[in-house]
Amino acid sequence: MALLCLSLLTPAAHAFETQHGTLTVTYADLRDRQQLGAVFKAWDAAARDLKALGLPPPARVRIEAALNAADFMARTGEPVNIAASTQGNVIRTQRLSALAGRGLLPITIRHEALHTAQPAGIPRWLAEGLARTFSGEGRADPRTPTGLEGLPDSRLNAELLNRDLTRLNAAYREATRRAAKLVRQQGWAGALR
Ligand SMILES: [Zn+2]
Incomplete structure (x- = not known):
């Protein structure tokens, strides 16, 4: 019984991983590969703008794109209407192509980039x-x-x-x-x- 629960809650195992400078992106749905260019572009612009504000993002950041909404919920404990959730230098997102289809991908990356750079303990x-x-x-x-x-x-x-x-x-x-x-x-x- 416990094993069954664990296997259901374990995030999708066969994640693909790609590196872009200091940014690592993992994704579980191969179709998300088509969105990587948009992710890199949004990240680079956000990192540059954050540095200009005196808020450099952490040296290493990881974006983990979920396989689907259920996988996102299992990874984050957040409801399905949430686009992404950031803890420290790890950004967990819905499936990248799902965000892109709703026109939310660049804005989500930019929003979460600020969370990676914000000082600890702000309200x-x-x-x-x-x-x-x-x-x-x-x-x-x-x-x-x-x-x-x-x-x-x-x-x-x-x-x-x-x-x-x-x-x-x-x-x-x-x-x-x-x-x-x-x-x-x-x-x-x-x-x-
Ligand atoms: Zn937020």
């Missing part, structure tokens, strides 16, 4: 807000009120763990609004102090 709202500001996701947010303007930062952190998608969406928008304002007023270095 969740600031990390998500800065990642969405850096990736450009914030530019597509509606300018309408989020309804969370009066929420203390600590409560906003809690809202970002919400599994109710409507509320989660508002929380991401609010975090982005606050982070973008900090960057406008104090620059990136000031926002991260």
